[in-house]
Each structure stands twice: as structure tokens, then as C-alpha cells.
Amino acid sequence: MKPIESLVRDNVRNLKPCVHGAEVYGAAEESGFKTEEILDFSSSVNPLGPSxxxxxxxxxxxxxxxxxxxxxxxxxxxxxxxxxxxxxxxxxxxxxxxxxxxxxxxxxxxxxxxxxxxxxxxxxxxxxxxxxxxxxxxxxxxxxxxxxxxxxxxxxxxxxxxxxxxxxxxxxxxxxxxxxxxxxxxxxxxxxxxxxxxxxxxxxxxxxxxxxxxxxxxxxxxxxxxxxxxxxxxxxxxxxxxxxxxxxxxxxxxxxxxxxxxxxxxxxxxxxxxxxxEEHLKVTRALIKQEKAYLQKELGQFSGFCFSEPDANFFFIDIRNTNLTANALKHRMLKQGILIRDCSSFVGLNEFYIRVAVKTHEENVRLIDAFKKALKAV
Ligand SMILES: Cc1ncc(COP(=O)(O)O)c(C=O)c1O
Known part of the structure; x- marks a missing residue:
């Protein structure tokens, strides 16, 4: 039998899976938290869940x-x-x-x-x-x-x-x-x-x-x-x-x-x-609006974070002034049970960008608290 690799179509042989947020399963393995214990800010979906x-x-x-x-x-x-x-x-x-x-x-x-x-x-x-x-x-x-x-x-x-x-x-x-x-x-x-x-x-x-x-x-x-x-x-x-x-x-x-x-x-x-x-969508939009304003204010207090007002339900943040890479910050956050998106896999970005979703107030408070701890240790 020939090696399987030699039987694969050329365009398929070199494919690599795209990197995504929401890797809670891998994050759980790495951190020792259970998947349900991890607060996932890397996936920008409705924080209230489905209707x-x-x-x-x-x-x-x-x-x-x-x-x-x-x-x-x-x-x-x-x-x-x-x-x-x-x-x-x-x-x-x-x-x-x-x-x-x-x-x-x-x-x-x-x-x-x-x-x-x-x-x-x-x-x-x-x-x-x-x-x-x-x-x-x-x-x-x-x-x-x-x-x-x-x-x-x-x-x-x-x-x-x-x-x-x-x-x-x-x-x-x-x-x-x-x-x-x-x-x-x-x-x-x-x-x-x-x-x-x-x-x-x-x-x-x-x-x-x-x-x-x-x-x-x-x-x-x-x-x-x-x-x-x-x-x-x-x-x-x-x-x-x-x-x-x-x-x-x-x-x-x-x-x-x-x-x-x-x-x-x-x-x-x-x-x-x-x-x-429609009611569920209305409640969701109101929550996102309110919590976006909260996060805009709170994230703005970190002098190492540079970002503009987001249009969607997630923040895109340049963290180079924290002296941490996105990967290092991600790991510090994960130790606290919080998953953020390290954006370095995106074409056109370097290792200093992160993305965080807007979630419920309680969850957003936890995010800010975890950032405080993660950045204090720099
Ligand atoms: C811009 C954009 N389009 C599409 C998708 C994939 O969505 P779906 O779950 O519908 O496949 C994502 C997922 O993160 C996304 O960010």
C-alpha cells in the first residue's frame, strides 16, 4: 500500500484547520477547570443563550x-x-x-x-x-x-x-x-x-x-x-x-x-x-447595549489597553502597551477560569491583539476583575 499521503488530492494535503475562539475543551484540559466552569469570552454569542x-x-x-x-x-x-x-x-x-x-x-x-x-x-x-x-x-x-x-x-x-x-x-x-x-x-x-x-x-x-x-x-x-x-x-x-x-x-x-x-x-x-x-432579541439587544457601555468604561481604565468603541458585541483590543503578548495574557486569564481570544492567528495581525465578547453583567465584572489580577502581575 502506498503512503496515504500520496493518495490525497493536492489541495487537501496542505490544509490546516482554521484557529477559532471557543476552544473550551482544550482550555479545560490545560487549566484543570471543568468545561462548564470556564467563562468563555472568546466566543461572541448571545450571553443569555437561546430563546x-x-x-x-x-x-x-x-x-x-x-x-x-x-x-x-x-x-x-x-x-x-x-x-x-x-x-x-x-x-x-x-x-x-x-x-x-x-x-x-x-x-x-x-x-x-x-x-x-x-x-x-x-x-x-x-x-x-x-x-x-x-x-x-x-x-x-x-x-x-x-x-x-x-x-x-x-x-x-x-x-x-x-x-x-x-x-x-x-x-x-x-x-x-x-x-x-x-x-x-x-x-x-x-x-x-x-x-x-x-x-x-x-x-x-x-x-x-x-x-x-x-x-x-x-x-x-x-x-x-x-x-x-x-x-x-x-x-x-x-x-x-x-x-x-x-x-x-x-x-x-x-x-x-x-x-x-x-x-x-x-x-x-x-x-x-x-x-x-422577538422579545428575546429585544432583551438581548438591551443587555448588550448596557454592558457594552459598562465594558467600554471599565476596559478603558487599563492604561495598556488601546481600543475604539466596538460596533458589534465584542471588543478588539491592542494590548502591546501591557508588555504582554496576547498568548501570555490569555494564559494568565485562563488560570482564573476565563477564556479570551488571542487574535494572533488572524492574517494581518501581530501577537498583541485580543478579542473579548460582551456577556452578562456578573460575567463582565468577573472579566474586569481577572484582567486586574492578570495585569498586576506584569
Ligand atoms: C464572522 C463570522 N461568520 C461566520 C461564523 C460562523 O458562524 P456559524 O456558527 O453560523 O457557522 C463566525 C464564527 O465565529 C464568524 O465570526
């Missing part, structure tokens, strides 16, 4: 486990179309096993041999991994001062590329793309027959989400695919459910090329119930 109505829908669906789920998540797509006020129909929607599945599906469906994808640095790492898995190349565009996306820098790199990944607001920088910049980039992409994958997974945490979303603009931009998730504000993180909105031609390609039964029979009804529970 009780979604949890009830899950238990109500237990009887469905013995059958295959609806392969195309039709009921959920219908409810999603209604949720967006009838400006789209279910033919504009594809549902994925988490929104990450749709990144891979999109790259696989549209990137042909020799075609390139372009994206910001830093941004969410799975876009790059999805492109690499197809065997094709990535071009990075560095963000400008204060980690803002600059239209001119993108316009320079876009010619000759097939696919553009954007994240609004961006992970890990917590910055929204200014509307004018976004429109300029989208217009350029349209004029160059380039497809745009716009990740709006964190947009529901933003006050003016409705005026910022591009979901209602898919008629103007037939080249645009917008990503959303039930992981973030809906807190259905472990169930794995996300969706994309685009013109029916794009959606049809993805529906035909995805694996069957990709979204399970508990996730589909849970997502429907979560979407209908």
Missing part, C-alpha cells in the same frame, strides 16, 4: 428524530422570507449547517481553476480555508487606519478576482463597513462580474441593522450573497444553523450542490421558534 421557545421547539421535535429532516429546510425558508417583510421569497434563501457550511459551498460552487478570491486582513479565517480547499488562491487587502475597510484599497486588488469576501461588522475588529464604502465596493464588483459573499452574521447586534442590511438590495446586486446565522444573536450555537440570501440563480446552484439533509430535524424548528421570539 426558551426555541428550546421548547427542540424538545417538541424529539419525535421527528427517527425520520430524515426536510432536505431543503422549506418551512424555515418560508418563515425567513416572511421575516424580511416579503421583499424576498423562499427561492432567495438557502439554509446551511451553520453559516460556515455555506462559505465552503459557495467557494466550491463558484471558484473555477485559476480563479482568485479577495478578502480583508484581518477577517474571519474560514473564508480563506474555504478558498484553499478548492485549491485556489487568496489575495488579502490590508485594512486601513483604525482597522477600517478602504474602498480604494479593495478596488486596486479586485480586478482579475472572481470572488470577494466581506464581513460586516468585521470579525475580529468589531467595525462596520461605512455604507458608502460598501456600496462603492459592491458597484465595482458588479461592474467586473465578480461575486460578493457578504457575511452579516453579527449585524443583528447593531441598532440600525434594518437600514444597513443588504438583504433588500439583492435585486440591485444580482452578484451578491448575504450570510446570516442562528449562532450569534439567536444563541443556537451548538445546533448549527445559518442561511444565505441571494437571487434565485445563485440559490439554485447552492441547493443543487449542497449535501442532502444538511440541517437536522431539531435545528429547523428551533430556528423557526427563535426567529419568532
Amino acid at each position: 426558551q421557545k426555541a428550546l421548547d421547539a427542540i424538545t417538541g421535535a424529539f419525535g421527528k428524530i427517527e425520520a430524515y429532516p426536510d432536505s431543503n429546510s422549506n418551512a424555515l425558508r418560508q418563515i425567513l422570507a416572511e421575516h424580511f417583510g416579503g421583499s424576498i421569497t423562499k427561492d432567495n434563501i438557502v439554509v446551511g449547517n451553520g453559516s460556515t457550511e455555506l462559505m465552503y459551498l459557495f467557494a466550491e460552487a463558484f471558484l473555477r481553476r485559476g480563479e482568485k478570491a479577495v478578502m480583508a486582513a484581518p477577517t474571519f479565517g474560514e473564508y480563506e480555508s474555504a478558498v484553499r480547499k478548492t485549491g485556489e488562491c487568496v489575495k488579502f487587502v490590508r485594512l486601513g487606519g483604525n482597522f477600517q475597510i478602504e474602498a480604494q484599497a479593495f478596488r486596486q486588488e479586485m480586478p482579475g478576482c472572481k470572488l470577494l469576501f466581506l464581513c460586516n461588522p468585521n470579525n475580529p475588529t468589531s467595525k462596520l463597513i461605512p455604507q458608502k464604502t460598501l456600496t462603492e465596493i459592491l458597484d465595482t464588483a458588479l461592474s467586473q462580474d465578480m461575486l460578493v459573499f457578504l457575511d452579516e452574521d453579527f449585524l443583528e447586534f447593531i441598532d440600525d441593522e434594518k437600514s444597513r442590511t443588504m438583504i433588500h438590495r439583492i435585486d440591485r446586486y444580482p452578484n451578491l450573497f448575504i450570510l446570516r446565522s442562528f449562532t450569534k444573536i439567536f444563541g443556537l450555537t451548538g445546533l448549527r444553523c445559518g442561511y444565505g440570501v441571494a437571487n434565485p440563480e445563485i440559490i439554485n446552484v447552492l441547493l443543487c450542490s449542497k449535501i442532502p439533509w444538511n440541517v437536522n430535524c431539531l435545528a429547523q424548528p428551533a430556528a423557526i421558534a427563535a426567529l419568532k421570539d
Whole structure:
């Protein structure tokens, strides 16, 4: 038998898994804490967890486990179309096993041999991994001062590329793309027959989400695919459910090329119930707003922390003036049972950036207390 490595496709042989936050299992092993004892600030999801109505829908669906789920998540797509006020129909929607599945599906469906994808640095790492898995190349565009996306820098790199990944607001920088910049980039992409994958997974945490979303603009931009998730504000993180909105031609390609039964029979009804529970979203947004203000003030007291006001539900902090690397600070925090995101794995960042989510007040107080102890020891 030949070595297995020699049988692997070239583009797969060199793949490395993307680094993420929420590594509570590894963190528990390292720290000696149990997973449930670790306070996870590295994962930016709803600190209140999912809606009780979604949890009830899950238990109500237990009887469905013995059958295959609806392969195309039709009921959920219908409810999603209604949720967006009838400006789209279910033919504009594809549902994925988490929104990450749709990144891979999109790259696989549209990137042909020799075609390139372009994206910001830093941004969410799975876009790059999805492109690499197809065997094709990535071009990075560095963000400008204060980690803002600059239209001119993108316009320079876009010619000759097939696919553009954007994240609004961006992970890990917590910055929204200014509307004018976004429109300029989208217009350029349209004029160059380039497809745009716009990740709006964190947009529901933003006050003016409705005026910022591009979901209602898919008629103007037939080249645009917008990503959303039930992981973030809906807190259905472990169930794995996300969706994309685009013109029916794009959606049809993805529906035909995805694996069957990709979204399970508990996730589909849970997502429907979560979407209908507007009260839970309202309470969540109010909590995030209040706690963001609290953390802005408290984190600002650490002279070694440099950050601007976040747009999303997480803070992105330059810690170089603490004289600690992100990795060293992460370990000091973990000794106290708190997990923060060391951002050094993001392309375009050095070893001095961390990301922390906004959680409940009690948890945020613990975070600040742990930072005090961790920084005192420098
Ligand atoms: C910007 C962004 N998009 C997508 C995802 C993945 O979301 P999902 O859980 O829906 O796959 C993440 C996860 O951290 C993210 O930060």
C-alpha cells in the first residue's frame, strides 16, 4: 500500500484547520477547570443563550428524530422570507449547517481553476480555508487606519478576482463597513462580474441593522450573497444553523450542490421558534447595549489597553502597551477560569491583539476583575 499521503488530492494535503475562539475543551484540559466552569469570552454569542421557545421547539421535535429532516429546510425558508417583510421569497434563501457550511459551498460552487478570491486582513479565517480547499488562491487587502475597510484599497486588488469576501461588522475588529464604502465596493464588483459573499452574521447586534442590511438590495446586486446565522444573536450555537440570501440563480446552484439533509430535524424548528421570539432579541439587544457601555468604561481604565468603541458585541483590543503578548495574557486569564481570544492567528495581525465578547453583567465584572489580577502581575 502506498503512503496515504500520496493518495490525497493536492489541495487537501496542505490544509490546516482554521484557529477559532471557543476552544473550551482544550482550555479545560490545560487549566484543570471543568468545561462548564470556564467563562468563555472568546466566543461572541448571545450571553443569555437561546430563546426558551426555541428550546421548547427542540424538545417538541424529539419525535421527528427517527425520520430524515426536510432536505431543503422549506418551512424555515418560508418563515425567513416572511421575516424580511416579503421583499424576498423562499427561492432567495438557502439554509446551511451553520453559516460556515455555506462559505465552503459557495467557494466550491463558484471558484473555477485559476480563479482568485479577495478578502480583508484581518477577517474571519474560514473564508480563506474555504478558498484553499478548492485549491485556489487568496489575495488579502490590508485594512486601513483604525482597522477600517478602504474602498480604494479593495478596488486596486479586485480586478482579475472572481470572488470577494466581506464581513460586516468585521470579525475580529468589531467595525462596520461605512455604507458608502460598501456600496462603492459592491458597484465595482458588479461592474467586473465578480461575486460578493457578504457575511452579516453579527449585524443583528447593531441598532440600525434594518437600514444597513443588504438583504433588500439583492435585486440591485444580482452578484451578491448575504450570510446570516442562528449562532450569534439567536444563541443556537451548538445546533448549527445559518442561511444565505441571494437571487434565485445563485440559490439554485447552492441547493443543487449542497449535501442532502444538511440541517437536522431539531435545528429547523428551533430556528423557526427563535426567529419568532422577538422579545428575546429585544432583551438581548438591551443587555448588550448596557454592558457594552459598562465594558467600554471599565476596559478603558487599563492604561495598556488601546481600543475604539466596538460596533458589534465584542471588543478588539491592542494590548502591546501591557508588555504582554496576547498568548501570555490569555494564559494568565485562563488560570482564573476565563477564556479570551488571542487574535494572533488572524492574517494581518501581530501577537498583541485580543478579542473579548460582551456577556452578562456578573460575567463582565468577573472579566474586569481577572484582567486586574492578570495585569498586576506584569
Ligand atoms: C464572522 C463570522 N461568520 C461566520 C461564523 C460562523 O458562524 P456559524 O456558527 O453560523 O457557522 C463566525 C464564527 O465565529 C464568524 O465570526
